[in-house]
Amino acid sequence: MRTVLPSRLRFRTGRGVLAVVAAIAVAAVAAGTLPAAARAAGNGRAPAAISGHDFVARLDAARRLAEADAAHPSPQAMDAVRRAVGLPLDVVVAGGVVHLNGDDLLAGLGGTTAGDFHRADDHLSAMEDAAKAALAAQAPDPQKMGAALQGAFQGITTQPSVFERIRHDIWVFIVGIWQRLTHAVNRVPLPRGLLLLVLLGGVAGVLVVLIRRLRYVVPERKARGAGAGKQVRTDWDRLAREAMARGDLAGAVRARYGALLAALAARGIVPDKPSLTAGECRRAVAGDLPDLYPAVAKATTIFESVMYGRAPATAGEVDTLAAAERSVKAR
Secondary structure: OEEEEOOOOOOOOOOHHHHHHHHHHHHHHHHOHHHHHHHHHHOOOOOOOEOHHHHHHHHHHHHHHHHHHOOOOOHHHHHHHHHHHOOOEEEEEOOEEEEEOOOHHHHOOOOOOHHHHHHHHHHHHHHHHHHHHHHHOOOOOHHHHHHHHHHHOOOOOOOOOHHHHHHHHHHHHHHHHHHHHHHHHOOOOOOHHHHHHHHHHHHHHHHHHHHHHHHHHOOHHHHHHHHHOOOOOOOHHHHHHHHHHOOOHHHHHHHHHHHHHHHHHHOOOOOOOOOOOHHHHHHHHHHHOHHHHHHHHHHHHHHHHHHOOOOOOOHHHHHHHHHHHHHHHHO
16 A cells, blocks of 8 residues: 655654564565566666665765755756655555655755755755654554643643533524524615614624623633733743753653744744644744754654654753754744
8 A cells, every 4th residue: 555645754653663674575575576576667667665774875865965065056966965865755664655755845945055955954864863763763652642642632622611602502693683684674665774784783782782791691701801911921941941850851852842832933933822733833834934944843753752652752852952942042
């Protein structure tokens, strides 16, 4: 089965994948399918799929080429970098084949300046780090994954409250009345504009009465509204330091990730909402701050790997997230 994924692929496989890939390769050799695939490639057909390690090797070669060509930039040299990666291509993952499309960022680099090659170098470095981490990652821990998902859904309302249902019913009732009144207006032999003004005044009066009565039904709304503008921002830096002090590296990663999102939200790059995913964060940064994409992509990949139990947190990874936050603030 073939699956098409976005160009900026983040492998999410465990160590068991390597054993499966090896078993598939051995079985293919025994059945004589690998020579057939090689012959098919030689006959002009689609090239055979490569392994995850071969894909990492391609990224490393392309990154070194971009680094060397920065001293003498040219469109031809940038084409050579793209050819070294070889997109689009197929990669064997977990006994299946994953198809990788072309990379939009690399395709958009003209290669006329050294900055183009530096951006390609950073982008390829982030992709290579993510691929290496995926190949060396531990199998996901179901308990940690369940706990992470449960924490991600905290604060998100999945069932409307009684008040929200009542408010919805009231709105449906008002819309129904408005539709009936406008239908009746069409039958009255009076100026249409005058009738509409009368109707609008009547509806406004009804809304004022309902709003006043709802304020008595829910008196705490006023106090909540008064305090809304005085909400205290979370001190992510303090939480990260406290987590490091007690040896909670996962907690420090979580806090530094929160600080990174807060810095991006302050610049208007991402919305300030608890349901924002790491993938949405990467896409937003790639569109608005492409030069910071490698650092942010690496930081979000570390967060996902730690929070979903694929790898334990380290002090170096905490520093990587902090560096990404500083680079955003320095922009």
